[in-house]
Amino acid sequence: MKEELSSVLNLFADFNEEELAEVLNCFNSKVVSKNEILLYEGKVCNEFYFVKSGCLRVYFTDRNGSEKTRYLMLDHHIGTALSSFISREPSFEFVEALDNSEILLIKHSDFYKLLETNVPWQKFYTRILEMAYSFQDKKIEQLVTLDARQRYEKVIEENPILIQKVSNRILASYLDIREETLSRLKSQ
Amino acid sequence: MKEELSSVLNLFADFNEEELAEVLNCFNSKVVSKNEILLYEGKVCNEFYFVKSGCLRVYFTDRNGSEKTRYLMLDHHIGTALSSFISREPSFEFVEALDNSEILLIKHSDFYKLLETNVPWQKFYTRILEMAYSFQDKKIEQLVTLDARQRYEKVIEENPILIQKVSNRILASYLDIREETLSRLKSQ
Numbered sequence A, B: 001m002k003e004e005l006s007s008v009l010n011l012f013a014d015f016n017e018e019e020l021a022e023v024l025n026c027f028n029s030k031v032v033s034k035n036e037i038l039l040y041e042g043k044v045c046n047e048f049y050f051v052k053s054g055c056l057r058v059y060f061t062d063r064n065g066s067e068k069t070r071y072l073m074l075d076h077h078i079g080t081a082l083s084s085f086i087s088r089e090p091s092f093e094f095v096e097a098l099d100n101s102e103i104l105l106i107k108h109s110d111f112y113k114l115l116e117t118n119v120p121w122q123k124f125y126t127r128i129l130e131m132a133y134s135f136q137d138k139k140i141e142q143l144v145t146l147d148a149r150q151r152y153e154k155v156i157e158e159n160p161i162l163i164q165k166v167s168n169r170i171l172a173s174y175l176d177i178r179e180e181t182l183s184r185l186k187s188q
Helices: A002-013 A017-025 A080-087 A110-119 A119-145 A148-158 A161-165 A168-174 A179-187 B001-012 B016-024 B084-088 B108-115 B119-146 B148-158 B160-164 B169-176 B179-187
Strands: A028-032 A037-039 A047-053 A055-061 A067-073 A094-097 A101-107 B028-032 B037-039 B047-053 B056-061 B066-073 B094-097 B099-108
Touching: A002 A017, A002 A047, A002 A119, A002 A161, A017 A119, A028 A067, A037 A047, A037 B169, A055 B047, A055 B119, A080 B119, A101 A110, A110 A119, A110 B148, A119 A148, A119 B084, A148 A161, A148 A179, A161 A168, A168 A179, A168 B066, A168 B084, A179 B119, B001 B016, B001 B047, B001 B119, B016 B119, B037 B047, B047 B108, B056 B108, B108 B119, B119 B148, B148 B160, B148 B169, B169 B179
Parallel strands: none
Antiparallel strands: A028 A101, A037 A094, A047 A101, A055 A067, A055 A094, B028 B099, B037 B094, B047 B099, B056 B066, B056 B094
16 A cells, blocks of 8 residues: 555665554545645645655746646655645645545644654655755756746656646646747647 | 854754764854855855854856845855755855855765764754745745735845845845846835
8 A cells, every 4th residue: 555655765764664664654545636626825734745646736826826836746756835834834835636646645743743753754854855945946046047948848858757747737837938838849 | 153153053953062062063164255256156065154244145147147146144144055065966056255254164074974973963954954945935935926016025024134234236136126126115
């Protein structure tokens, strides 16, 4: 049931059998339907997700009401609306299922309880934070240094599965380009 | 010499005397001159800074050559070009002294050596990463949800010292608005 999550955890830190079991016990399965919203803007984020299959999206809306996609979680990805999960303040982001998805989730209280006693889980969390920060920083850099074509070429190079799995509307909002521009780039 | 740094460390985690001494021993003093560049774009970031007095700035340039200021470190702030410090890849950011500044710095190798043995230092680092991620996320949100006036009002509310300490050119690049717009907002 939780083999894929075990593999991901072991990529980030060295868990012994007991430590791993303690972590896995805190994760619960959930099946979510396409278009289901797991977190609304304005609510405090209380869950951290692992995607077994399907796709979750973290997004927010700008001052014109346009959706901006921050992060896409496909098979075996982890994540959540991390700022609100950390700060316990209302989220400005939504979490949505883009497909019917099987997920595992851990509640905030269990997540932080584990941090007090489970040393590899602390390492796992530190590594997650490092990656989340670097990912965010790289995204900002690319938004201001690359034009639409270069951003599209970058995603082909670094994350081609997004082009197959995600609609043009969502991919355009992820790359922060217009949907018509994306269609033109795809056809060229 | 290092009292201010001790206070900041103790805000983030509970160090005993020995653990604190071990950390402080790894920090070295440096005096830097106004406009001195501590890290150039394209170099790997090997240092993490604490500002005793003065001001450091982390910035990068967009595809039109305009400077974008990501982070300003005034008295008793900590930070660096964090993505490169973590990834060991060349930095897209510069670190620059905006004033004559007295700083303390720790080298990357010492920083990571401490992480292996010094438990409060691990907690300190996790807390830094949480704050850096949340700060970055909030900045992205504000850039897409607030207009120039609202960003200016936000900085008056949350970080008024920046308005006194930093030139209009730098503050405008921090808020990602034009310098003329900032001058107009200030005069109103």
